[in-house]
Amino acid sequence: MPCRLLRVPAELTPDGLLTWLSGRKDPGNDISSSVRTILAAVKKHGDKALRDYTRKFDAPKLPARFQVPARDIKAALKGVPKADLDILREAIERVRDFHARQAEQSWFTTSPDGTVLGQMVRPVDRVGLYVPGGQGGETPLISSLIMNAVPAQVAGVTDIAVISPPRKDSTLNPYILATAALLGLTEIHRAGSAWGIAALAYGTKSIRPCDVIAGPGNIYVATAKAILVGEVGIDMIAGPSEITILADDSADPDALAADMLSQAEHDPLAASLCVTPSVALAERLRTSLATQLEKLPRRDLAARALKDWGGVLVVDSLEAGIDLVNRIAPEHLELAVDEPFALLGKIRNAGAIFLGHHCPEPVGDYFAGPNHVLPTLGTARFSSALSVQSFCKKSSIIATSKDYLMSHGDKIARLARLEGLEAHARSVEIRLEKNIK
Numbered sequence: 437m438p439c440r441l442l443r444v445p446a447e448l449t450p451d452g453l454l455t456w457l458s459g460r461k462d463p464g465n466d467i468s469s470s471v472r473t474i475l476a477a478v479k480k481h482g483d484k485a486l487r488d489y490t491r492k493f494d495a496p497k498l499p500a501r502f503q504v505p506a507r508d509i510k511a512a513l514k515g516v517p518k519a520d521l522d523i524l525r526e527a528i529e530r531v532r533d534f535h536a537r538q539a540e541q542s543w544f545t546t547s548p549d550g551t552v553l554g555q556m557v558r559p560v561d562r563v564g565l566y567v568p569g570g571q572g573g574e575t576p577l578i579s580s581l582i583m584n585a586v587p588a589q590v591a592g593v594t595d596i597a598v599i600s601p602p603r604k605d606s607t608l609n610p611y612i613l614a615t616a617a618l619l620g621l622t623e624i625h626r627a628g629s630a631w632g633i634a635a636l637a638y639g640t641k642s643i644r645p646c647d648v649i650a651g652p653g654n655i656y657v658a659t660a661k662a663i664l665v666g667e668v669g670i671d672m673i674a675g676p677s678e679i680t681i682l683a684d685d686s687a688d689p690d691a692l693a694a695d696m697l698s699q700a701e702h703d704p705l706a707a708s709l710c711v712t713p714s715v716a717l718a719e720r721l722r723t724s725l726a727t728q729l730e731k732l733p734r735r736d737l738a739a740r741a742l743k744d745w746g747g748v749l750v751v752d753s754l755e756a757g758i759d760l761v762n763r764i765a766p767e768h769l770e771l772a773v774d775e776p777f778a779l780l781g782k783i784r785n786a787g788a789i790f791l792g793h794h795c796p797e798p799v800g801d802y803f804a805g806p807n808h809v810l811p812t813l814g815t816a817r818f819s820s821a822l823s824v825q826s827f828c829k830k831s832s833i834i835a836t837s838k839d840y841l842m843s844h845g846d847k848i849a850r851l852a853r854l855e856g857l858e859a860h861a862r863s864v865e866i867r868l869e870k871n872i873k
Contacts, residue, residue, distance in 0.1 A: 438725050438739055439696075439708070439746030441718055444756075450763055453749070454814070457764070460676055460705045460745060461813055471630045471659045478634035483641050489631040495606040502642045504608060504624040512613035520611075524618055527803050528582055534805030535590045538824040550837035557830050559592035560669065562644065564636030566651030567600040567612055569628065576600070576609040577652065579802050583809055583822065584650045584671070585619045591827035596621055597646060599636060601628025629653070630660035637668045648827055652809070671822050675812035676705035679797055680766035682757050682779070683712045687772040687793065692717075693724035695770060695796050700738040700746060707745040709764070711757040718748045758782050765816040768797045787816045841867055 442448045448456070477485040483502075491498050513521065544554030565584045568577045581598065588596055598621055600608050608626060616624055625643055627635055633653075639645030649661060650671035661670045679699040681692055696708035712718055725742065732738055751757045758779060761769060765785035773779060776791035783789055787810030788800050801808045809822035845864045852860035 438729050438742040439748060441722055441748045443750045444760060450760055454763060457707060460707060467655060468659055471656060471663060474630040475634045475660060475663065478631050479638045486627055486631050486635050486640055490627055494628060495602040495604055498602060498606050502625040502627055504626060506622060509613045509617050512610040513617050515610040516614040524615055528618060530803060530805040531582055531586045535587045535824050539590055544833060549839045551840050552835040554833035555830050556833055557828055559828055560647040562595040562646045563588045563593050563827060564646035564649045565596060565598045566632065566653050566657060567598060568653050569601045569609060572603060576612045578611050578615045580652055581615050583807050585621060587822060587824045588827040591824045593827050598624045599627045599632045602626035630656040633657055633660035637664045671809055671826055672811060677702040678707040678766050678812055679768040680761055680764050681710040681770040681772050682761055683710055683717060683772040684754060684774060685714045685717055686774040687717060689717055689720035689724045692721050692772060693728050696725060697728055697732060697738055698798055700741040701732060701734040704737060704740045705745065706741045708742060709747050709749060711749045711751055711760055713751050713753050713757060715750055718750050721748055765814045767810045767812045770797060785817045787811045787821060
């Protein structure tokens with residue numbers, strides 16, 4: 437069978453489950469030294485290093501100019517079938533509508549003594565979006581471009597650069613260009629991997645530096661973003677994809693198997709779990725997994741993921757399943773139960789929650805509207821999906837009056853001296869002593 441069938445907590449305790457899954461955090465292929473070398477080369481040599489890496493690994497005859505000409509972006513709209521463009525437009529509209537509800541406003545409060553306090557919300561100045569080409573540029577992650585660009589635009593960011601690794605002939609997939617055109621994005625560069633991330637962070641003669649970098653990528657991309665945290669903002673340090681399904685006897689095992697495989701085909705480290713109190717459902721699910729796996733184009737990849745990180749976990753009750761789900765804190769959680777809304781309030785930790793038998797995870801990946809950039813590896817315990825706020829910064833506003841200082845200055849000075857900061861105290865007291873207007 438392609439994955440484990442385990443009873444929790446008999447064959448596997450909850451702690452044992454988490455220990456097992458934590459192995460996905462360190463797959464034993466640390467490349468940080470190589471990535472640091474790449475970052476340093478691009479920081480020092482700029483376009484030359486960027487061009488050398490791109491020609492070596494992606495496009496041997498890459499032209500001198502990284503940026504895709506405007507005419508190529510416009511032409512891509514004619515190279516994509518109208519039916520596909522219509523689907524893309526509708527997906528963009530749905531994602532934009534959802535994220536528009538996240539927009540925050542600046543606010544201010546005033547007090548009788550003239551004090552003004554508030555928070556000013558502003559978009560960052562410039563954002564860089566990374567879009568993987570996928571399998572030599574033939575399976576572009578156009579949904580990721582939508583999911584990253586739309587919240588940045590809703591936040592008010594007007595300066596957005598897109599980078600994507602070119603195909604061998606130096607072109608980008610027309611679907612990437614067409615999607616960018618539909619989004620109104622005009623700055624698109626042919627560069628990938630860690631050197632592309634370095635260009636967005638440090639800037640080169642051809643590519644101006646960015647304040648925030650977002651978008652998924654391979655381990656080189658993820659490692660580069662992790663190293664650059666603190667120099668630029670990033671969306672999140674994303675791990676391999678994962679799904680956990682909480683199911684009861686009302687669920688269809690074939691549908692559950694398809695949902696688990698939808699994650700397993702992503703990556704050898706993808707985790708696909710089903711938690712259920714039904715032994716009968718668990719057995720049927722494992723049979724369906726084996727049957728459906730044989731029909732997948734990415735069969736070998738999905739089989740490896742299921743073998744290493746897949747499991748059907750039998751628990752004593754739905755309540756025990758909920759406790760287990762909250763400990764796992766999965767990226768994607770499906771509630772494939774008869775009354776999903778009755779359980780929703782008990783879910784504390786999950787990146788995105790899909791309710792009912794007619795809401796598989798790909799609905800959220802592509803079309804419903806919520807963002808598909810989600811916390812992985814248990815980080816849903818403390819972090820959230822990519823959002824409009826990911827591309828905003830907030831400044832505190834403070835305006836106090838003379839009356840305010842007269843009333844509270846001695847308290848402020850006392851707190852400062854308790855911390856041994858005499859100059860802090862005197863900066864308040866000098867205004868009181870001199871009676872500054």
